[in-house]
Amino acid sequence: MTSTVTIEPQPDSVPAASPQTSKMPLWKQEGAKPFLRIENVTKKFGEFTAVDNISLDIYKNELFCLLGGSGSGKSTLLRMLAGFESPTSGRIIIDGVDMAGIQPWKRPVNMMFQSYALFPHLSVEENVAFGLKREGLDRSEVKQRVAEMLEMVQLGHLGKRKPDQLSGGQRQRVALARSLVKRPKLLLLDEPLGALDKKLREETQFELINIQEELGVTFVVVTHDQEEAMTLASRIGVMNHGVIVQTAEPHDVYEYPNSRFVAEFIGSVNLFEGRVIEDLPDSVRIDSKDAGAVLFVNHGISCAPNQKVHVALRPEKTQISKEKPEGQQNCIKGVIEETAYMGSLSVYRVRLASGMEVRVTQPNTTRDLGARLTWNDEVYLYWDEDSSVVLTS
Amino acid sequence: MSTQTGSAWVEGSGSRLAKYNIFKRLNWGRFSVIAVPMLWLAVFFFIPFLVVFKISLSETAIAVPPYTALLDWNLDEAFINLKLNLGNYLFLFEDSFYIDAYLSSIKIAAISTVLTLLIAFPIAYMIARSKPTTRALLLSLVILPFWTSFLLRVYAWMGFLKKNGLINEFLLSTGIIDQPLIMLQTDFAVYVGIVYTYLPFMVLPLYSALEKMDLTLLEAAEDLGSRPATSFFLITVPMAMPGIIAGCMLVFIPAVGEFVIPALLGGSDTLMIGRVLWDEFFLNRDWPMASAVAVVMLIVLVLPIMMIRNSQGKEEAV
Numbered sequence: 001m002t003s004t005v006t007i008e009p010q011p012d013s014v015p016a017a018s019p020q021t022s023k024m025p026l027w028k029q030e031g032a033k034p035f036l037r038i039e040n041v042t043k044k045f046g047e048f049t050a051v052d053n054i055s056l057d058i059y060k061n062e063l064f065c066l067l068g069g070s071g072s073g074k075s076t077l078l079r080m081l082a083g084f085e086s087p088t089s090g091r092i093i094i095d096g097v098d099m100a101g102i103q104p105w106k107r108p109v110n111m112m113f114q115s116y117a118l119f120p121h122l123s124v125e126e127n128v129a130f131g132l133k134r135e136g137l138d139r140s141e142v143k144q145r146v147a148e149m150l151e152m153v154q155l156g157h158l159g160k161r162k163p164d165q166l167s168g169g170q171r172q173r174v175a176l177a178r179s180l181v182k183r184p185k186l187l188l189l190d191e192p193l194g195a196l197d198k199k200l201r202e203e204t205q206f207e208l209i210n211i212q213e214e215l216g217v218t219f220v221v222v223t224h225d226q227e228e229a230m231t232l233a234s235r236i237g238v239m240n241h242g243v244i245v246q247t248a249e250p251h252d253v254y255e256y257p258n259s260r261f262v263a264e265f266i267g268s269v270n271l272f273e274g275r276v277i278e279d280l281p282d283s284v285r286i287d288s289k290d291a292g293a294v295l296f297v298n299h300g301i302s303c304a305p306n307q308k309v310h311v312a313l314r315p316e317k318t319q320i321s322k323e324k325p326e327g328q329q330n331c332i333k334g335v336i337e338e339t340a341y342m343g344s345l346s347v348y349r350v351r352l353a354s355g356m357e358v359r360v361t362q363p364n365t366t367r368d369l370g371a372r373l374t375w376n377d378e379v380y381l382y383w384d385e386d387s388s389v390v391l392t393s
Numbered sequence: 394m395s396t397q398t399g400s401a402w403v404e405g406s407g408s409r410l411a412k413y414n415i416f417k418r419l420n421w422g423r424f425s426v427i428a429v430p431m432l433w434l435a436v437f438f439f440i441p442f443l444v445v446f447k448i449s450l451s452e453t454a455i456a457v458p459p460y461t462a463l464l465d466w467n468l469d470e471a472f473i474n475l476k477l478n479l480g481n482y483l484f485l486f487e488d489s490f491y492i493d494a495y496l497s498s499i500k501i502a503a504i505s506t507v508l509t510l511l512i513a514f515p516i517a518y519m520i521a522r523s524k525p526t527t528r529a530l531l532l533s534l535v536i537l538p539f540w541t542s543f544l545l546r547v548y549a550w551m552g553f554l555k556k557n558g559l560i561n562e563f564l565l566s567t568g569i570i571d572q573p574l575i576m577l578q579t580d581f582a583v584y585v586g587i588v589y590t591y592l593p594f595m596v597l598p599l600y601s602a603l604e605k606m607d608l609t610l611l612e613a614a615e616d617l618g619s620r621p622a623t624s625f626f627l628i629t630v631p632m633a634m635p636g637i638i639a640g641c642m643l644v645f646i647p648a649v650g651e652f653v654i655p656a657l658l659g660g661s662d663t664l665m666i667g668r669v670l671w672d673e674f675f676l677n678r679d680w681p682m683a684s685a686v687a688v689v690m691l692i693v694l695v696l697p698i699m700m701i702r703n704s705q706g707k708e709e710a711v
Contacts, residue, residue, distance in 0.1 A: 084612055105617075105618045106618075110616055117609040121631045121634075130619070135618060178617070182618065
């Protein structure tokens with residue numbers, strides 16, 4: 001397997017930023033026409049509501065990730081797009097056509113299954129050709145398109161093999177080739193990298209992005225792996241209990257989570273509970289018993305006076321020092337309970353006077369930095385007023 | 394130079410010796426595992442087969458047992474006489490009666506096998522796709538007939554099929570027919586009997602193949618533009634193929650040699666090799682001829698099975 005993309009070692013738990021395109025993305029343009037429109041879709045299985053009144057617009061050439069834990073309804077939503085389930089209520093519109101009552105075999109959509117679902121009795125070539133033959137294309141065209149597609153996923157030499165004679169990575173490529181060869185308008189991918197080992201997963205996710213950009217197909221990916229979502233997606237929809245909690249670009253989902261659920265689901269975070277004591281248009285002060293201090297955040301929120309809120313602070317945005325810093329609005333004191341040296345960074349767990357434990361990660365920018373702080377050291381934690389986010393829900 | 398070749402030779406022989414040892418040890422381990430079934434097959438299949446084969450090469454005689462010995466010897470005159478009689482086999486091919494019986498048996502067995510497959514497939518499919526709790530119940534219903542004697546069940550069919558039997562009574566009383574149908578002692582009754590008797594042997598292997606099938610394969614086929622009917626023939630049937638082959642063999646092989654069903658349900662013109670065999674043994678008391686009939690039947694059945702197995706083995710090896 002040859003990959004043209006080299007992968008930088010990435011610090012633990014800090015997902016990489018997705019590739020930025022220079023053009024303004026469609027979802028930011030006023031009045032852009034969505035390619036896939038999900039309108040108030042609800043799906044119930046008996047009493048259980050798997051998908052609860054979801055509305056979502058996905059635009060052409062997007063690589064949209066539905067991210068959520070198991071049972072969050074993400075797979076059900078994907079299966080409704082493919083046509084294997086029909087919504088209890090609501091509409092799904094793909095490229096201007098209402099999909100209600102349209103059978104899976106007539107939809108301009110293809111799906112890559114989590115288990116790959118390769119036909120075990122057919123060779124790699126026959127697997128890829130399966131969809132084209134159903135379209136009734138003539139043999140020479142089928143052959144040519146299969147060959148092209150296998151070349152693209154670098155499996156041209158394995159066309160005669162059966163799926164059980166392939167490695168996991170090769171099977172994943174066959175599944176991808178089979179779902180792309182019909183040139184669908186929309187490709188659905190259910191945990192596309194889930195069955196691969198870590199190294200292969202990293203290589204493959206960049207290849208997926210390359211293929212998606214090359215072919216200009218709109219991708220909807222379902223995953224429970226936040227790192228995968230961060231790397232792949234142009235936008236992420238975070239799902240929980242059948243609802244999309246937040247839809248945003250990977251950067252915004254990480255830096256500006258809109259709820260405690262999102263903040264905790266993506267990356268790790270310290271949450272200080274507190275009450276609003278000063279609410280100005282562009283800043284707030286919050287009295288937090290957890291932190292044992294008044295915290296200052298320089299963005300405004302809309303909330304009732306004295307409302308209970310949470311201040312979310314990412315471990316890597318927290319500074320740690322034995323000396324009391326000067327001129328910091330947000331500064332709390334604690335004792336180091338645990339340290340872990342991870343090479344590129346060090347992780348500290350600091351116990352505050354309130355009993356709360358705060359996680360801090362610091363890059364080891366110099367060689368001896370990691371060794372300077374140790375167990376039972378009394379330290380000050382501090383951060384800039386724009387590093388933390390106030391969460392009202 | 395010479396020392397080099399010498400040492401190479403020693404090395405080579407050493408590794409060969411080591412391989413040989415491992416080979417030997419493995420063989421013993423394997424042997425102890427398969428010894429019991431091998432012994433069983435030898436005592437209860439292979440030796441009886443040799444006895445039958447031996448008898449088929451002798452001549453009938455009015456004696457006990459009713460055939461001549463192959464070997465006779467006289468040590469004083471110093472001769473051993475081995476007399477192999479191929480006449481029985483030649484007669485099998487000379488008299489069209491036997492060939493007709495073989496062909497007719499194969500035809501009846503083949504048609505019944507296809508009918509059984511056509512009936513068993515929907516049953517197996519339904520059981521495999523039903524809820525796990527109902528599945529156990531349905532499977533036990535398939536096996537339920539085995540709880541009564543096979544002969545009893547065949548007699549029950551006679552009761553259904555005879556001239557004043559249940560089926561005719563019902564059809565006459567509803568006015569669908571005004572003359573009773575002749576069903577008993579026809580080939581039709583033989584087909585009914587074979588299909589009914591062997592149905593579970595077809596359902597069970599089909600069920601186990603269908604139950605193992607990954608249903609996302611069907612979704613994948615639909616997703617790629619295949620209608621459910623097409624998916625059935627392109628995905629479900631190939632995936633059930635091991636079950637189809639196993640079930641067909643389990644029905645076809647015993648059906649070829651079936652004796653009870655044609656004897657009880659079939660007419661005098663229902664020609665099956667099992668009946669011929671029985672007549673040779675018990676009516677004609679021609680043991681050598683009966684043995685020859687049995688040996689040829691075995692060859693007729695074993696050869697195609699070996700060919701199927703061979704082609705399957707090759708497919709898997711590719």
